[in-house]
Amino acid sequence: MSAHGQAIGPASPSRRLKDLAFRAAMLSCLGVAVLLLAVLIIDVAVDGVGHLSVDLIMNDPSASADKAGIQPALWGTIYLMAVCVFFIVPVGVATAVYLEEYADATRWWNRLIEINIQNLAAVPSIVYGILGLAFLVRGPLSLGQVVLAGGLTLGLLVLPVVIIAGREAIRAVPSSIREGSMALGATQWQTIWRQVLPASVPGIATGVILALARAIGETAPLIVIGAATFITFNPEGLGSAFTAMPIQIFDWISGRPSTPQNDFRPLAAAAILVLLMLLMSMNAAAIWLRNRYEQKW
Amino acid sequence: MEAGTATPAASGAPALGAARRRYGEDLVKALLVLAALVSVLTTTGIVISLLSETIVFFRDIPILDYLFGTRWSPLFEPGSFGVLPLVSGTFLITGIAMLVAAPLGLGAAIYLSEYAHPRTRKAVKPVLELLAGIPTIVFGYFALTFFTPEILRDLLGMKVSIFNALAAGIVMGFMIIPTIASISEDSLAAVPGSLREGAFGLGASRLQVSLRVVFPAALSGVVAAIVLGVSRAIGETMIVLVAAGQVPNLTADARKPVETMTTFIGATAKGDLPTGSTEYKTIFAVGTTLFVITLVMNALSIRFVRKYRQVYE
Numbered sequence: 001m002s003a004h005g006q007a008i009g010p011a012s013p014s015r016r017l018k019d020l021a022f023r024a025a026m027l028s029c030l031g032v033a034v035l036l037l038a039v040l041i042i043d044v045a046v047d048g049v050g051h052l053s054v055d056l057i058m059n060d061p062s063a064s065a066d067k068a069g070i071q072p073a074l075w076g077t078i079y080l081m082a083v084c085v086f087f088i089v090p091v092g093v094a095t096a097v098y099l100e101e102y103a104d105a106t107r108w109w110n111r112l113i114e115i116n117i118q119n120l121a122a123v124p125s126i127v128y129g130i131l132g133l134a135f136l137v138r139g140p141l142s143l144g145q146v147v148l149a150g151g152l153t154l155g156l157l158v159l160p161v162v163i164i165a166g167r168e169a170i171r172a173v174p175s176s177i178r179e180g181s182m183a184l185g186a187t188q189w190q191t192i193w194r195q196v197l198p199a200s201v202p203g204i205a206t207g208v209i210l211a212l213a214r215a216i217g218e219t220a221p222l223i224v225i226g227a228a229t230f231i232t233f234n235p236e237g238l239g240s241a242f243t244a245m246p247i248q249i250f251d252w253i254s255g256r257p258s259t260p261q262n263d264f265r266p267l268a269a270a271a272i273l274v275l276l277m278l279l280m281s282m283n284a285a286a287i288w289l290r291n292r293y294e295q296k297w
Numbered sequence: 298m299e300a301g302t303a304t305p306a307a308s309g310a311p312a313l314g315a316a317r318r319r320y321g322e323d324l325v326k327a328l329l330v331l332a333a334l335v336s337v338l339t340t341t342g343i344v345i346s347l348l349s350e351t352i353v354f355f356r357d358i359p360i361l362d363y364l365f366g367t368r369w370s371p372l373f374e375p376g377s378f379g380v381l382p383l384v385s386g387t388f389l390i391t392g393i394a395m396l397v398a399a400p401l402g403l404g405a406a407i408y409l410s411e412y413a414h415p416r417t418r419k420a421v422k423p424v425l426e427l428l429a430g431i432p433t434i435v436f437g438y439f440a441l442t443f444f445t446p447e448i449l450r451d452l453l454g455m456k457v458s459i460f461n462a463l464a465a466g467i468v469m470g471f472m473i474i475p476t477i478a479s480i481s482e483d484s485l486a487a488v489p490g491s492l493r494e495g496a497f498g499l500g501a502s503r504l505q506v507s508l509r510v511v512f513p514a515a516l517s518g519v520v521a522a523i524v525l526g527v528s529r530a531i532g533e534t535m536i537v538l539v540a541a542g543q544v545p546n547l548t549a550d551a552r553k554p555v556e557t558m559t560t561f562i563g564a565t566a567k568g569d570l571p572t573g574s575t576e577y578k579t580i581f582a583v584g585t586t587l588f589v590i591t592l593v594m595n596a597l598s599i600r601f602v603r604k605y606r607q608v609y610e
Contacts, residue, residue, distance in 0.1 A: 015502055022504040023412055029404025030421070033474045037428045040471065043443045044435060094332030102326055103333075117336050122525070122595045123588065124532025126559050127343060129566070130584045134346035138572055156339050163336070189325045210430075217432025220534035220559070224566040224580075246434050246535075253438055254539055265442055272435050283427055 041276070048269025056270055060232040061248065065262045070271050073248035075234040076147070076227075077216060080244055083151020084215050085208070088162045092211075093197075093204060095159075096166030101192055121160040128157045129224025137225050145226040148238040153221050158211035165207020169200035202293035209286040213279055219246035229255055245275050347588055350581035357575070363582065369545035369556070371579045372565070378579070380586060382545035386555035390466040390537060391530040393551060397470025398526055402477030403519065409478070410485035411507045422479065429475035437539030440468035445540065455552065460542030463551040469536050473526045480525065484518020485511055517605040524598035528591045534559040558587045 059069025095117075103110040132153030136143050143149040173196050181191040197204075222244055229251040231243040252268035355363070358378045366379015405425075409418050445464040449455045457463060488511045496510045512519070542554025543564050556564075562580050570577045 019502045019504045022507070023408075026404045026408035026412060026507075029401045030408045030478075033401050033405050033471075033478065034421075034424070036471045037431075037475070040431075040436070040439045040443075043439060047442070091332045091335050094329045095336060098326075098329035098333045102329060113333050113337060116340050118599075119592070119595060120336060120339060122528055122591060123343065124528075124534070124559065124591055126532065126534045126562055127347075127584055127588050130562070130581065131339070131343045131346050133566065134350070134581075135342050139346070159336060159339070187319055187322055189322050213430055217430075217434065219432065219434045220538075220563055223534075223538075223563050226567065226569065229567075246432060249434055249438070250535070250539070253434075253441065265438075268438060272438060275432065276435070279430065279432075280427075283430065287423065 044269050044272050044276075047266050048271075048273045051266050051270035052273055056267070057274070061230055061243075061251075063256075065264050065267055068252075068264070068267055070245065070248055070274065072231045072234050073243050073245045073271070074274070076231070076242035076244040076247075079147045079235045079238075079240075079242060080151045080154060081212055081216060083148060083238065084155045084158070084212060087152060087155035088159055088211055089208060091155075092159055092162030092208070093166050095163045096170055096204075097192060097197070099163075100167050100170040101188070101196070117160050117163055121164070124220075125157055125218055126220040126224060128153055129221030131156070132221060132225040144239070145228065145241060146239050147235050147242045149225060150222055150227055150242060150244070151238075153225055154215040154218055157218060157221060158215045161211040161214060162204075162207050165210065166200070166204045169203025169207070170196060172203065173199045202289050206286045206290050209282050209289070213282040213286070216278060216282070217246055217275065219250055222247055223250070245271060245278075249275070343588070347581055347585045350578050351585045354578040354582040357578075358582075367547050369561075372576060376575065380558075380583065382547040383556055383558045383561055383583065384586070385547050385549075386462065386541070386545065387531055387557040387559070389462050389549060389551060389555060390469060390541060390557060391527060393463065393466025394469035394473055394530045395523070395527060397467050398473035398477055398530075399523055401470075402474045402522070402526070403481055405474070405478040406482040406485055406519075407507055407512070409482050411503065411511060422482070425475040425479045429479060431472075433472060433533055433535040434539070436468050436472045437536045440464045440536060440540035444468050457552040458542065458554050460540060460544075460554040461552050462541055462555045465537050465541035466551065468540065469530055469533055472533070472536065473529055476529065477522045477526045480522035481515070481519045484515040484522070487518070488514045517602045520605070521598050521602050524594055524601070528594040528598075531594070532559060532587065532591055534563050538563045558583050562587075 055067075056069050057074065058071055059067060060071055061073075062068040095113075099110070099114065103113070105111065105114075132149060135141060136149040136152055137145055141149075177195050177199065178191050181195045182188070186194070227247045228241055228243050229247055231241060235242045249268050249271045252264040252271065256264055258264050363378050363380050365381065366377065367381050368377040368379045369382045370377045409421060413421070441459075441464075444467065445457060445459060445461060449457050449461075449464055455463075492510055492514060493506050496506045501510070537557045537560045541557065541560060543556050543560055544554040545556040545561075546553055548555065561583055565576055566580050570580070
C-alpha cells in the first residue's frame with residue numbers, strides 16, 4: 001500500500017477526482033452491458049412484433065412467409081422438454097443423492113465422478129451433438145433422427161445443472177433432521193425419502209426448471225444430430241421425426257433465401273419472441289419457487 | 298412439507314438391537330450408483346465416439362498435415378485438411394469477444410460488489426443471470442440483422458462483408474458479459490469485509506481498496522470467470538454459424554468472413570452424411586480438436602484456482 005503517507009487528514013481533491021472517475025467508469029461498464037442487452041431485445045421485439053399472431057402459432061412452416069408458422073416446432077420443443085424432464089429428474093436427483101448422502105468423498109472413484117461432472121459442464125454443446133449423432137442417432141442405439149434421440153441429447157447436456165442444484169439443495173438440509181429420523185429407527189433410505197428429499201424439493205425443482213430453460217434454447221446439438229428443418233406435422237410420439245423452435249428460427253434466419261418479397265427474418269424474430277416468453281416464464285417460475293418455498297433452518 | 302412432519306413410527310421396529318440386513322437398502326444404493334455412472338458414461342461416450350472416428354480419419358490424413366496445414370477444403374476433391382484456418386478463425390473471434398467481455402464484465406462486477414447499494418445489487422444480479430440464459434441463436438440474429446448492417450456499416454462506415462468475424466466476435470462478447478460479471482462478482486463479494494475495513498482504516502480510497510486489496514484477493518475467481526468465458530467463446534456455435542460466414546480464411550482481418558471449428562461442424566453435420574464418409578470423419582476430427590482445447594482450458598482454470606485461492610477463516 002502506497003497510501004499510508006496520507007492516512008490522516010482529508011483526501012486531496014485529485015484523489016477524490018480519481019476515485020469519482022473510477023466509480024463512473026465501473027458504473028458505465030454495468031450500464032453499457034445492460035444497455036447492449038436491452039438494445040438486443042428491443043431490436044428483436046421491433047422486428048418481430050408485427051408477426052406475432054395466432055396464425056404464427058397455429059400454422060405449419062411454408063415456403064411463403066405470409067403463411068408460415070411454428071406449430072410443429074412448438075410441439076417439437078414441448079416433446080423434447082418432456083423427454084428431457086423424464087430423463088434428468090430421476091438420473092439427476094439420484095446422482096445428487098448418491099454424492100451427498102452415500103459417497104465417501106475420500107474414495108478416488110467418488111472424486112472421479114465429481115471431477116467428471118465439473119468437466120462435463122464445460123464441454124461445448126456441439127460436442128454433445130456429436131455424441132448424440134454417434135451413439136443415439138446411429139451406432140449402438142440407432143434410434144434415428146427422432147424426438148427420443150433429441151430429448152436424450154439435450155438431457156445429457158443439462159444433466160450437470162440438475163446434479164449441481166440438487167446437491168446444493170440436499171446439502172442445505174441440516175444434519176439434525178437426518179439424525180432425528182435415524183434415532184427414531186428409520187433406515188438411511190427412509191430418512192432420505194421421507195425427510196431429506198421432501199425438504200429439498202424446492203431447490204431441486206428450481207434446478208430442473210433452470211436446466212430446461214437452458215435446454216429449450218439449445219440449437220447446435222440438434223443441428224448436429226440432424227433435426228429436420230422443414231416439417232409440417234406435429235410429432236406423434238417418441239419415434240417421430242421432429243423440428244424445434246430454435247431449429248425453425250435458425251432455418252428462417254439462414255436456411256432460406258430472404259428476398260424483400262418473401263422475407264422470413266421478421267418471422268424468425270417473432271419466433272424468437274415466443275421462445276423468449278417461454279424462457280421468461282420458466283425463469284419467473286424458478287424465482288417464485290425459490291422465494292416461496294425456500295426454507296430457513 | 299407434509300411429509301416433513303410425518304412420524305416415522307410406522308416402521309415400528311425396536312430402535313435398538315441388531316438390525317437385520319435390509320436388501321431394499323442395498324438395492325436403492327445400487328440404483329443410485331447406476332445413476333451416478335450415467336455421467337461417467339457420458340464422458341466415456343464422448344471420448345469413444347470422438348476418438349474412434351478420429352483415429353480412422355488420421356489413417357487417411359497424416360496428422361501433421363492436419364495440425365499444421367494452412368488450407369481447409371475437406372469437401373472438395375482432392376480435399377485439403379489443414380485445420381489452422383479453423384483454429385485461427387476460432388481464436389480470432391474468441392479474442393474479439395474477450396476484448397469486449399472481460400473489461401465490461403469485470404467493471405460491472407467491481408461496481409456491483411464495491412459500489413452498488415445492496416438493494417441495487419440484489420435487483421441486478423438476477424437480471425444478469427436471466428440475460429446469461431438468452432439462447433445464443435438470438436445473438437446470432439442480432440449480429441447478422443442489426444449489428445453488421447446498422448452499427449458497423451451505417452453508423453461506423455466500415456467496409457465489412459455481411460458475414461464477418463468482427464460482428465460475430467463483438468456480439469459474442471455481449472453474450473459472455475453476464476457470465477463473467479456474475480461469477481467474478483461472486484468471488485469479489487466473497488472477500489471478507491475485514492480486509493476492506495483494514496485498508497480503509499489505513500486511509501485507502503475506495504479505488505485503492507477495489508484494485509489493490511479486493512481484486513488481488515479475488516484473483517483466482519476472476520481468472521476462473523475469464524477462462525470460463527474463453528471456453529464458452531471457443532465452443533459457441535450459433536452466433537458464428539449465423540453471422541461469421543463459412544469461409545475458412547487464415548487471416549487476422551476481422552472484417553472478412555471466417556470459419557470456426559464449431560461452424561464447420563454445425564454446417565457440415567446438418568443433413569444426412571453417410572456414416573464412414575470423409576465428411577463424417579472430418580466432423581469427429583474437428584470435434585476432437587475442439588474438445589481437447591476446451592479440456593485444456595478447463596484444466597488450466599482448475600489449477601489456477603487451486604494455486605491462487607485465498608482461504609479466509
